[in-house]
Amino acid sequence: MPIRVLIAKPGLDGHDRGAKVVARTLRDAGMEVIYTGLRQSPAQIVEAAIQEDVDIIGLSCLSGAHNSLFPKVVSLLKEKGAEDIKVFGGGVIPDSDIPKLKEAGIVHVFTPGSSLEKIVAAVRDCVQDNE
Amino acid sequence: MNSTDFRNLARTISRLEDNHRETVSRIIQLPLDRPQCHIIGITGPPGAGKSTLCNQLLSQLSEKGKVAILMVDPASPFSGGAILGDRIRLNHLAQHPGIYARSLSNRGNPGGVSRWVVTILRLLMDKGFDYLVVETVGAGQSEVKIASIADTTVVVAVPQLGDDIQTAKAGMMEIADIFVVNKADLPGSEKTANMLREVAMDSSGQWKPPVCQTVATSGEGCQQLVEEISSHHTYLVDNNLLEQKRRNAARFELVEMSSWLLHRQLEELLGERQGQLLVSGQVDLYSRLEKAYEAFINSLSEVSD
Numbered sequence: 400m401p402i403r404v405l406i407a408k409p410g411l412d413g414h415d416r417g418a419k420v421v422a423r424t425l426r427d428a429g430m431e432v433i434y435t436g437l438r439q440s441p442a443q444i445v446e447a448a449i450q451e452d453v454d455i456i457g458l459s460c461l462s463g464a465h466n467s468l469f470p471k472v473v474s475l476l477k478e479k480g481a482e483d484i485k486v487f488g489g490g491v492i493p494d495s496d497i498p499k500l501k502e503a504g505i506v507h508v509f510t511p512g513s514s515l516e517k518i519v520a521a522v523r524d525c526v527q528d529n530e
Numbered sequence: 531m532n533s534t535d536f537r538n539l540a541r542t543i544s545r546l547e548d549n550h551r552e553t554v555s556r557i558i559q560l561p562l563d564r565p566q567c568h569i570i571g572i573t574g575p576p577g578a579g580k581s582t583l584c585n586q587l588l589s590q591l592s593e594k595g596k597v598a599i600l601m602v603d604p605a606s607p608f609s610g611g612a613i614l615g616d617r618i619r620l621n622h623l624a625q626h627p628g629i630y631a632r633s634l635s636n637r638g639n640p641g642g643v644s645r646w647v648v649t650i651l652r653l654l655m656d657k658g659f660d661y662l663v664v665e666t667v668g669a670g671q672s673e674v675k676i677a678s679i680a681d682t683t684v685v686v687a688v689p690q691l692g693d694d695i696q697t698a699k700a701g702m703m704e705i706a707d708i709f710v711v712n713k714a715d716l717p718g719s720e721k722t723a724n725m726l727r728e729v730a731m732d733s734s735g736q737w738k739p740p741v742c743q744t745v746a747t748s749g750e751g752c753q754q755l756v757e758e759i760s761s762h763h764t765y766l767v768d769n770n771l772l773e774q775k776r777r778n779a780a781r782f783e784l785v786e787m788s789s790w791l792l793h794r795q796l797e798e799l800l801g802e803r804q805g806q807l808l809v810s811g812q813v814d815l816y817s818r819l820e821k822a823y824e825a826f827i828n829s830l831s832e833v834s835d
């Protein structure tokens with residue numbers, strides 16, 4: 400049974416190249432990737448994740464709003480009783496923001512230099528932890 | 531329905547897809563014959579605007595009842611993974627309490643649909659959905675399975691198909707209960723619609739497929755499409771044809787399941803040793819298969835007694 404991942408772009412920036420590269424990489428690693436496109440609100444993302452029964456959500460944000468948007472997704476998941484759905488994030492994120500994001504429940508944060516293999520391995524790891 | 535209901539529903543669908551035995555045997559016992567429910571198949575080539583059209587359908591149908599949509603895309607033959615991107619077109623409906631949307635990979639199943647699609651439809655019917663929409667990619671003759679599943683099959687084309695329409699005719703044309711020429715804002719829409727009208731006239735049945743021209747991005751023509759879809763449902767009900775459709779779907783479900791089980795088992799069974807034996811040509815495997823198959827068929831006819 401393939402791992403199901405939702406890739407979403409919260410926030411207002413219109414750049415989804417990075418998100419698409421990650422989506423393709425995860426597909427090539429045998430996962431089912433639900434791609435929801437640009438400008439999603441955290442509430443939309445969480446609802447989609449629940450309806451799609453994904454194991455994990457990947458958020459990509461380049462607008463700088465990650466500090467509010469990423470934790471919002473985690474807290475909404477909790478509110479809906481879906482906290483077993485993990486959340487990872489990526490984008491232009493300063494190193495200094497990473498500890499706070501992790502504290503808020505983001506399991507991994509990937510910055511532009513991160514290798515794609517590392518992302519695949521990390522997704523596999525935290526989904527397996529869940530089972 | 532609230533998030534908890536959706537979550538339970540979504541999880542049960544995953545268990546079906548993963549062939550969880552108890553779940554399959556429980557759900558397959560749910561009825562598929564609720565007549566007030568309408569199974570609508572939407573098919574056509576990639577990029578024709580099916581998902582955008584579904585977005586329009588969903589927002590109109592959700593005014594009349596509860597709607598669920600299954601959006602099926604092919605898995606990559608190399609990795610088995612898939613990118614399921616149909617949701618991009620549905621985003622503003624994501625939080626509607628009367629709409630459930632689920633993306634499915636065909637998981638390598640030929641014919642453009644998920645093996646479990648009919649079983650999933652049983653589940654959705656049981657949960658009280660009134661409209662069950664199934665979007666599948668249909669690009670050629672092999673991808674007409676949707677017609678065995680849906681009460682109403684909508685075939686989506688785009689203008690300026692040119693010679694393509696000849697090839698498309700072969701497979702997709704005879705399965706249509708309704709034709710849509712989407713992207714009617716582009717030149718050539720009228721011409722394509724006329725060609726399809728000619729095809730529809732030739733249709734042998736009593737029902738002559740109507741041709742709708744739509745602009746899915748703006749919603750133009752979508753009201754008419756919804757009306758045609760509901761007329762077709764009325765036609766099926768009035769002529770006692772709906773039951774037949776559902777019987778077809780249930781048969782399809784069982785054929786899919788049994789061929790998959792057989793296929794899976796065979797691949798596991800025919801290891802190295804058997805392979806060698808087979809290649810030597812000294813066993814009459816055909817007769818053995820026939821015997822095993824006979825036993826299987828007998829067990830099925832017992833069920834219907």
Ligand SMILES: Nc1nc2c(ncn2[C@@H]2O[C@H](COP(=O)(O)OP(=O)(O)O)[C@@H](O)[C@H]2O)c(=O)[nH]1
Pocket residue numbers: 574575576577578579580581582583616619712713714715716744745746747748
């Ligand atoms: N011009 C025009 N473009 C459309 C129309 N409907 C859909 N599209 C565009 O066609 C592309 C493919 O649409 P999509 O719904 O994903 O097609 P699908 O692959 O058949 O599901 C998108 O860029 C849509 O915005 C239409 O009526 N007119």
Ligand SMILES: [Mg+2]
Pocket residue numbers: 580581582615616665
């Ligand atoms: Mg689509």
